[in-house]
Amino acid sequence: KLKFESEIKNNIEGVVPSELLNLLKIVEAVSKKRGERVFLVGGIVRDLILGINNKDIDIVVEGDGIKFALELKDMLGAKKVKTHEKFKTAVVVVQDDLKLDIASSRLEYYEYPTSLPVVEYGNIRDDMYRRDFSINAMALEIDSYNFGKLIDFYGGYEDLAAKKIRVLHNLSFVEDPTRIIRAFRFAARYGFELEKDTEIFLKNAITDGFLKKISWPRVKQELEILFSDKNLTRGMEYLNEYKVFVEINPNIKYDLEMKKNIERLETLEDLLSFVKIKKWLLVFLIILENLKKKELDLVFNKFNFSNKFIEKYDYGILMREKILDQLESADKNSDIYKALNNISMEIIILIHIQNRKKEIKLKIENYIYNLSKIKPLIRGEDLLKNGELPGIEFKEKLRVYFMKQLDIENPTKEKILKM
Ligand code: ATP
Structure with a gap:
């Protein structure tokens, strides 16, 4: 059930948590002093309307974002401000776990597809137009001209209600193919569909080879979020159906077995939090499980993983058979310990997921929950x-x-x- 536009307009208190509202009132005061219009923008607006918690406070000023941020810091008594002159952005660090990202509203255009955008000052409408999807292109005005007004030039609210992911224009995926992955990620997370034309634009961009022009380190950031999200299986199906996996490496086969492994991973939340392992990393390892050393290295390099990382996981992935043999024949705790002691926890869990045998799983759990925690009595x-x-x-x-x-x-x- 969505929070209604009128509800936000007339009763922002009912929609925005009080802690955030107090903060926004101070932003309003600064905007009044400076005579600039100010907006809460992007993901947090989308999630406020959906009634979902979101801690990323993104603010856009129609004016000088940096000067605004410096005044806001004083008004809030914040710890510090980090400024980026080049991008005209700033981060106001109120406390370690409370930050506000401030930007100047801007107009962006691409001189040619996939080029870096040319950036100029623009108004809030321009700033919304440079965004990826209608549901991410809404703003909540937080200045005294219209405090609490929902600004929605591109039908984001309607698309949220209809559960649609819609781009703002037909060249969106061509200008920035990373948006292809973002479309899958939001569709999967919220259980939304790609809007019809959007789906056609997306397919055309892929057919025209724009996945090849993608910046893989940027895709890595998006995949990390997708792989950490709930509803992961849906996201994986998109990536498979639209040939993103093939683009990562032609030998990645998202077959039934791999799908099951992902589903098994979803049931291991407790184990993952016990060993403090990132879910996205395991998903990466699951999809790369059948690659040979050379292919693995190519993929890791494509995503700019560090050499240390590559060494660690190459070794683990390629050693799996041997570790499994050792585990099979292990009948004492010390045998299990010897088999797993030098292996990274991610690889150990990967073996747990991939293996059907209850006996092996129990041995691994014994290692994770007990053996790996034991300290030697004799020193x-x-x-x-x-x-x-x-x-x-x-x-x-x-x-x-x-x-x-x-x-x-x-x-x-x-x-x-x-x-
Ligand atoms: P999440 O909840 O996953 O963080 P988000 O919407 O906050 O989602 P971010 O990646 O933090 O996502 O981006 C913040 C906002 O910046 C988005 O809501 C969107 O308006 C804009 N944005 C981010 N990436 C792009 C892109 N590649 N093209 C256009 N706009 C983008």
Whole structure:
């Protein structure tokens, strides 16, 4: 159920949480002083109307965003302001977890498809027109001229009600093909459909090869969000259907098996939060699971992953068979520990997801929840006390003691040393 336009107009208090409203009142005061129109824009407006929590406060000033931000900082008693002269933008850091992004309203146009846009000052209408979809091109006026008025030049409210993703003009995907991924991401997240013409424009852009002109590091940012979102399976289907996976690498096959793995991942939220692992990273690993080393490296490089990252995951992905063999034959805790100890947690969970055997899954869970948390009872100082000298043998002894500790019930120092 949407928050109605009139509700926002007449009763902004009923729609905007009080904490945000207090902040907006101060923004209004600064705008009054400076005589500039000011707007809350983008995703937060969309989500306020949908009744969804969104912490990204984006503000656009019809005027000088930087000067505005500096005055706002004083008025709010904020911690600091970071300014970017080149882009005429600023971030007002009120507290560590409360930031306001301030920009000057601008007009953008592309000299040729996929070029960087030419940027000039523009009014709020221009600023909304440079945006990707109608649902992201709404603004809420927060100056005293029209405090709380919904500004919606391109039918965003209607599209939210009709659950449609609609571009603002027919060249939108051609100018910035990243929007192709963004369309899938918003459609999946909210359970929306691509509006008919939008779907045609999108298909044409893909047929005309615009996915190849995409900036992959930017796509990575969008994929990270899509892969972290709820309703991930729908997003994956879009990426498959519209050949984005093939563009990432022709050997990525989003088949039934991979789909099931994604669904399994969705059931592992508890495990992921226990080990503090990012869901998007696992999704990446799942879709890359069948690639050979050379292809993997190509993909990782395309997305600008660091060398350290590449080494870690290349190794893990390529070692999976061997790790699995070791796990199969492991019948003691220490065997499980030895098999998984040097493997990154992401790869361990990947093996958990990909494997059907209950027994393997239990061993992995035993490692994650128990074994990986255990600290050795016998430490170097214990051996030193016994008059032993540090060296290779010393280290090996500590390791053997630790393995014994893992294998006995209710271990104590005395029990282990006795063995
Ligand atoms: P999310 O809730 O996922 O963060 P968002 O709408 O806030 O969604 P952002 O990527 O933070 O998304 O972008 C903020 C706003 O900037 C968008 O709502 C949209 O108006 C605009 N925008 C972002 N990327 C593009 C793009 N590639 N082309 C046009 N407009 C864009």
